[in-house]
Amino acid sequence: MKKLFRNKLTVFGAGIILFLLIVAIFAPQISRYDPTYIDIKEALLRPSAEHLLGTDSLGRDLFSRMVYAARIALLIGFVAVGLAAVIGVILGSVAGYFGGKIDSLIMRFADIMLCFPRFFLILAVIAVVGPNIFNVMIIIGLTGWMGMARLIRAEILSLKIRDYVSASRALGASDVFIITRHLIPNGIGPVLVSFVFGVAGAILTEAGLSFLGLGVQPPNPSWGNILMEGKAVLGVAWWVILFPGLAILITVLAFNLVGEGLRDSLNPKQG
Amino acid sequence: MRNPTRSLQSNIQKIPLFFIIAVFFLLYLTTPSANGDRSSPDTILPDERPVPAEPVYGDAFVVGQIGDARTLVPILASDSPSSYIVALVFNGLLKYDKNVELIGDLAESWTIEDDGLSIVFFLRRNVKWHDGHPFTAKDVEFTYKSIIDPNVPTPYSGDFKMIKTLAVIDDYTVKITYKEPFAPGLTSWGMPIMPKHILEGQDLLTTDFARNPIGTGPYKFKRWKTGERIDLVSNHEYFRHRPYIDRYIYRVIPDTATMFLELKTGGIDEMGLTPLQFTRQTDTAFFKKRFQKFKYPSFGYTFLAYNLKDEKFMDKNVRQALNYAVDKNEIIDGVLLGQGRVCTGQFVPESWAFNKDVKPWPYDPKKAKVMLKESGWQDTDRDGWLDKNGKIFEFTILTNQGNETRRQTAEIMQRRLRDIGVKVNIRILEWSVFLNEFVNKKRFEAIILGWGLGREPDCFDIFHSSKTKEGEFNFISYSNSEIDRLLIEGRRTFDREKRKEIYNRIHEILYTDQPYMFLYIPDSLVAVDSRFQGIEVSPIGIGYNFIDWWVPKARQRYRY
16 A cells, blocks of 8 residues: 555646546535526537636536536446456356366457457447447456456466465365355455556546447537547637536556555566 | 438438438438429539540549448448448439439339239349349348348338238239229339348347348449448449449548548549528639539428427427427528528428418517417516426427538527527437437437438328337327328329329328427539539439440549
């Protein structure tokens, strides 16, 4: 932990994430306007004291929309990757612990899943089931567990032959007990790192989908769909495209910095 | 080029005058469809440059459009991108001239006989198909037979089913006799004529002609890269004269912002501008020097169509209530930035069928709520949404991609309906998927779409209860016996005054019945590269004289 926070960039990233979390949680208190309130007379106003980040082409307050979009981005990021992590950890640890046929079966399945280009797979599935926040979360989750499963399996392969595991087994501990009490807690480190990077990826994927009109649907704001709307008014209203672009950039950067820091601090080979 | 009929339109367009009576259109900008009476278009021509007198050949014209064509079989082309290409490759027997009067195209002249029951067309003798085969009356007969073939899902069959006999008198004379007096008869022969020698015995749905057409028009088909571009080359043998512009390139750019950048960098020569581009991005000195801007009223309108098979929308009271809840002026001011007018029904103010007594529906959300309550929709569980029998009032609006105006319209409607407790979802779909899978198959609750109309007010194909088969234009399954009767009467009547009464009545009934929520009539806003000379503006826009457009040698951009 101490090592983690020695790195200034990591602290910086963590600070931004903390800030985003606060913004997301207190979105209704922070935003001064209803993010879906349309007032045509107020369309495309420049940033001002009244509208901190200006307004979009339907006269909605961009600041409020950005704040609510942060909420949606983080929600999708954490839930989707959380789902991926749960699936990944379960399948990975089962594969690693039991080995043999079960291992082959699970890991070959993971390999098959990895063969699909992920973004296109998501696009195809969304096109079938229909776009909405819930579907986007689930699909990003269901297509993102393979890396984590591999990581935890590798950890468990080396952990399960340790003496304390043998000792535990000799004392009559069940497989489930060993996996959940000994193996997972000790092998979770890399998954944690992967989780943080995963959130960055999921936020980016959601923005990409929404940009294409296949993610968060109107009237709900998302950085991706604000960006899409901004494209149409590019050249007239720079603020509509600049702010969501920056938000995506900074958020993804923050998660990557933290992930980086976490990885370094968990790597025993580094001082 | 261009066939006088109706076709469902879908685009940003301008050029060919679709004769076709109705086309689905994609963008607010519509082709100057065959129509319009007066309305002097407001043209902004670039300053400078003395116009050299003598037209020369050469160069290419590259047009940007947001949607790709679906089929180039003329009688199946019911959307504006397809009709757009068809209008350049094929000819009808008749077309509209600059003053929107019917003139001969493939027909040299015609006479009306038997008290209006028959038309005799005398065809041009020097016309050849693009493959060199001569055009004859047999092709007209073949086209007619294909349209009325029950196995061919064409939305245009209505007009042709009224024909009792079509007699080929000799190679260049055709006599058409109607079962009963049929007013839109003449106009319907703007339908593009197809080559018998190629298509005979082929299944029009699967033929490769759909992607490799042979016509008689000013441009020959060269190649089609799906979703990307369609290339046409000028027909040197064209019966009027060889078009001056050598190539016609139709580029699909599914996004208006990207298209605008392409226009500014010279990638395309013409596009329909969005209201935002027209009002705020084209007043620079650079733009005025490089482009000519045109603005004219379009002969089409944008609407929200309800699926009338859906229980929620069967109730007229509900449809009227929804109409009270949406402020059309808000959409026109906010989305069209004033570049359009409120639509009150099937006919636009330029049409003689337009009923001046039909006043725009007021915006009154309170009344909307009261009316919905009368129909049993109330918020019984206080969750903010109206409900009835435990189900909340929720529906999805579908519309096509690339049309910012329609998306924004949908968002405004979503918000305004939310104000009265109706939940709306929006789904944006790619143009051909939207038409093929959702509109034609009637898999929708509500859609935002547009009609590009002809000058002939007959709208039998759109509102008659018999026109509800897949691919036909009454995709909302509208059925109203009085409308059915009036539509038939309107087609039987020749007297303009009597017809006017009938269509005025149709206008009125449709407005109170609200099978569509009529939204707005967008203005056509077009930018064309300034190197093109000879552009004439008519009440129906530009493009009707495309074969006379030309570029001075020094300014030609492409060489072939």
